[in-house]
Every structure is written in C-alpha cells, then in structure tokens.
Amino acid sequence: MRAAAEIVKAYWYAADDRDWNAFAELLADDVVYEGPQTRERVRGAGNYVRFNVEGFPGDWHLRVVRIVGEDRHAASWIDFTNADGTTQPGLCFFELKDEGKIVRITDFWPDPYELPTKRAHLVERY
C-alpha cells in the first residue's frame, strides 16, 4: 500500500486537475464523506464523485499546505481559492482501507470570526 500521505496528495491533485477518473480510483466503493458543520453525508464512490463534480462548479483551485499520514490515517490542510479570488482553509481527515483506498472523509471549512475581547490582550494580530 502506498503511504497514506501520498494517497491524499494524489486525491487533492486529482481534484484540482478535475481528473475525476484518477480521483475515483482512489476511493473505496463504500466511501463515506461527512461534513460535520452542515451535517451532510455522501455514501458511495459514484455519489461522492458526483457530489464533487456537480456540487462545486466554477473555477476554484486548491493548494496543499500540509499532509500528515500515519498508517491508515491522514489529515490534510489545504487553501481553497474560489473563482472570485477569496480563499478559505479546508481541513480534512481520512481513513484508508487495507488496500489503500479512501473509505472515510471528514471535512471542515472554518470561517473567519471576530477575536473575543476577553483574550485580545493575550495575542498579537497578523
């Protein structure tokens, strides 16, 4: 089995290239995707490819900031740039099956928020 970090790197490169065949090759048939912020879930490789193709149209691009892999787990941090030029970090946790296919994806998209005043004296801004 390829290292988990290599598999997740291939996943993000395939997504950014819109190479949906290569993308699908990385998925287990019974892959489950979850977005805990919206409580959305997609089951199955076919549905998950469709979710990506149809759910996220437009000229977005992504850049991998960090991938960490260990055994059958990995985590990624990407910067996602929308067609309008706005960017957002995306954090994703992956589980792999024995043969190296991605079987579970949990996806987080944090938004900016106001610094709470109670800790403002303890930090600098950048």
Added chain:
Amino acid sequence: MRAAAEIVKAYWYAADDRDWNAFAELLADDVVYEGPQTRERVRGAGNYVRFNVEGFPGDWHLRVVRIVGEDRHAASWIDFTNADGTTQPGLCFFELKDEGKIVRITDFWPDPYELPTKRAHLVERY
C-alpha cells in the same frame, strides 16, 4: 524523540487536566501559535501558557477524536465541550523540533453553517 502523535496526545491530556507544568514541558521556548480565523498569534512558551490559562477560563473539557503523526508533524481533531454543554470540533496542526518540543501550532475552530441549496440534492443529512 517520542512519536509526534504521542507528544500531541500528551499536550491535549495536559490541557484537559489543567496540568500547565506538563503542558509547558511539551513546548519549545520559541513556540508560535496561530489562529488563522481571527489572525491571532502568540509567541513564546510563557505567553502561550498564559494565553491558555487566562484566555480560556471556565469548566470546558475536550476529547481527542483523532491524532495523526508523521515525523515532526502531527494533526489533531478534538471535540471541545464548553461549560454550557455546547460542543465544537477543533482541528490543529503541529510542528516539532528535533528534540520533540512543539514549536508551531495552527488552530482551527469550524462553526456550523447552513447547507447550500445548490448541493442539497447531492447529500443526505445526519
């Protein structure tokens, strides 16, 4: 050097126990913490312990969901429960120095948001 995942596990256990001496032992003197959502930064182990002690009072608790470590990098996913019982996921990326001290922490706190209608037909809810 201990495995990166073990060091990050000790970090979260020390935080949850409010064992700030054990917590400080895991940090490099020149540790840098960043929260990209607020663009807040804390430099130095002393300042960073103070940030945790004074910036987050109250009876919160956390549970480790997943830690992935590889070489001198790690990522963690925790569930953070506030004193009022509300919970929020926290995602964190870590870098370690050669001797295993944590030198860089990047911290994300995603909030719930409404499912965009354009992809509602592509998912189930949970």
